[in-house]
Amino acid sequence: MSLVTDHYDVTLGKLGARLDVAPTENEANVAVVEHTLPPHTLAAPLHRHSREDEISYVLDGEMTVLADDTLSTVSVGEPVVKGRNVWHTFWNAGDDPLRFLEIIAPGEFSEFFEEVAPLTPLDPSDREAVAEFLRIGERYGFEADLESVPRLCEEHDLQM
Template identity: 80%
Template sequence: MSSQVTPSAKYDVTLGKLGARLDISRTENEANVAIVEHTLPAHTLAAPLHRHSREDEISYVLEGEMTVLADDELTTVPAEESVVKGRDAWHTFWNAGDEPLRFLEIIAPGEFSEFFEEISHVYPFDPADGEALARFEEICDRYDFEADLESVPKLCEEHGLQM
């Protein structure tokens, strides 16, 4: 059963500990760009290693500090700075600091912004739950999104994070 979202629908959801609020829908502008505001508590991994092939993500940090792992390179992004997480690059990010992280994610093209609302209906889930895993994979396939779920324990252990 698919739970596709209406493209112009605004949402405010939580994916584990990652907050996601759609500020600007891709249907609100001719450039097909979306802006999602994310929040993440201290010492928290946002997502498993993942990559997407159809869009670029540009993160602008509003508060706190973001650590990005992209193609085996670590970058720290302080408040009032940006980072590009380009398509086809394996990446993830986390909040290694003691303060909450808040940032804007500019997604171009913007269809991927709808992923967060859709995935909120199945995430987080127990990877041993075959039905939930199948729904997760179906949503990921639709967005050409690949996730390495097995990366989570290693990333959390190596960097002192929770998920």
């Protein structure tokens, strides 16, 4: 059952997410989500997807990606593939806002953003909200290391 009511435009903490192309709108079952992220901000905890690949294409700003133990910087006009089963996260280390397209294949995971938006920003002391976030993630084959957030923010001088 799809919870997406056509298209959405939500904020998950400081990460903006707007569904531009729903997977139901094409036979390839691909979704396109436009994300925005302010300067010096971590987008998500370390996480991995078991069912989909994500391809990010930077429109404005610069994205730093940590995939496994490799750090890379992605500039305007460049793509980066965040493949399934790879622990990864990303952030905006720069002084300018980051805006990028996220191509999700297959696209069902695009519904995750709309579902978790009411729980964000996620307060680690709110056990009920954390448990619900993890339950939603499990339904999508999404695993998150919530304990990675403080370490990443400290190591890279970020906020979340």
